[in-house]
Amino acid sequence: MTYSFVVEPLAVQDFDSEDELIERCKEWNLLSGTATRVKTYLYKRQGLTLTCEIVGYVDNQTVVIQFENKQQHCIHPAYLKEMQTAGFGQRASAAADAKAEDAPETPEETISEEAAPEEQQDQAAPVEDTASGEILSAPENIVSVKNESENQTPEIPQKKAAGSKKKTAVQLPEDKLAVTAVIKEFTTVPNHFSDNDDEVIIYEAVSVEGHDLAIEEVWSSHSATLKKLELSVGDKVSFEAKIVAKKLTQHPVKYKINNPSKMKKIDPDS
Template sequence: MLSAASSQLNEVTFLPPKGSYETFTDEGHYAEKVREWGLSTTKEVKKQFLYKEKNLQYTVTVKGYEVYEKNPEINTIVIEFQDGNLCCIHPAYLKEMQASSFGKGSFSDAAESSPSPSNEKEKTEMHPAEDKVPESPKEPSKKKEKPVKLELPEEKVHFTASVKQFSLSWNNFNEENDEVIILENLVIQLENPIEVGLSWCSHSKTLKKFELSPGDILEFDGKIVKKKLPKGKDVEEQFIVADPVLYKINNPSKIKKG
C-alpha cells in the first residue's frame, strides 16, 4: 500500500518547466483545462491531486501547463509539491496516478526500474514538450496504377492531335539538340480509336511549312513507336516538358492543319 510521505520529497526526481509556462486566467479557465485533461469529472472541480512514486504518495496542485509549440493542443501539466517544487507531467500519467490501483502489482514490484521518472520512458510521458509530436496513424499507401499498355499498330495509320509545345531533344549522333514538337490528345483513328495522349515528333522541314503554334489541331498519317523523348541539354525553361512523353511519331504525311 502506498504511504503518505510529504516529508520525503527528496525521493522525487523533479522535472521542472524550462522557462515560463501558461497559467490559468481564472477559476473558469482552470476548470475547463482540468476537465479537458480528464482529471476531474465532479461538479466541484478538484484542487488537489495525488502524485505517486516509489511506493510513496504526495499531494500536489496544478499550477499551469506548457504548450507544445508545433501543436497547441498538446499540453504538459506543471504541478507544485507542498515544498514549492515544480514538476512537469503528462496529463494522462497524472490521471493514472489518481486511480487506487496505481502502484499495485507491476508498479510496486518494479519500483526500482519502471516507475522512476529517471527512467527514459517515464521522462517521455512526463515531459512530452521536449519530444516530438506523436505521429498520427499513416494511411495505407496507395499503389501507383501502372499505365495501360497500348497495342500499337505496326502499319501506317491516321492520327488526330493538337500541338502542345515545342521542345529540344538531345541527339547522340550529332551531339546537339534537335527541335521537336510535343503533341497532345493524340488519337489513332481506327475502327476502335486508341487514345494515346502525349507524343513527340521531329520538327521537320515539312512541318515547319505549316508555321505551327501551340493549340493548332492536326490530322496526318504516320507510324507510331514506343520511344521516350530524350531530354535536351541546357535548354531554356520554355522548352522543358513537364510530363514524360513515351511515344514518337515517325514520318508524318498528308498533314492537315485545322
C-alpha cells in the first residue's frame, strides 16, 4: 500500500551514526535531553495513525520520516512532535467540525466542494507538508477553534482536565534515587539500527526511598554488567538510578531507570 499524500524528499542527508540522530532529535525537541536511544513516532492524518521513524533530513526545518512501506515523507519537526500528543486527533476533529458549522452553505461553495474534494480534505485536517510557518501555526489555530467549541460541549473540557491531572501526577526528582524493585520479566524490543533486538528488564513493586511516587513498573537495558548478577524473575533488587519518563516500545511501561548502579539482590522478606 502506498500513500498519496507523501512529499518525497529530492535529496536526503543521512545521519553518520545513531549518536548524531539522537543529538539531532534533541535539537528538534523530539527526544528528551536525557534520551540515549532513538524511538519510533506516530504520524496522524485524516483518521490514519501510522508508525514511522526518522531516517534523515533535508535541512534544519525539514526531517525525513519513513513509513513501514518504505515511503519517505518530509515534515517539519515541530509538527511531528505535535502529532505525538494524545489530543492531536481530537483537536483536528474539533477544528473540522467547527469549520463545518460556521461556514454558510452557498451554491458556489457546493460547486467548489464537488470540483475540489482534495481541498475540502485539507480543510478538515492540518497540512503538514506546507511551508514551515504554516506548519508551526497549525496547532495554535486548532486549539483556538477547540476553545470556542467548549461552550457547546462541556464534556470535552472535563475530560481534558482529567487528562492533564493524570500527566502531572508523577513529579520525577532530578537526582539519583535509592530504589527497590522485583524482577517481573526479561524481554526484547526492536532496534532499527541493529540486526539484533535490544534486551531489557521490566521491574515491578517499585519503591523509592524518601519519595511517594505513583510508579508501579520501570524498565532498564539488560546490560552486560547486570547480566553478571545472574538475575531471575522474582528476584528483589536494590540499586541507585535516575528515573525518567520514557515508554518501553510495545509495552505499557512508562518509566525507565538510567544507569543503575550498586545493584544487588536482597532478601525478598526484608
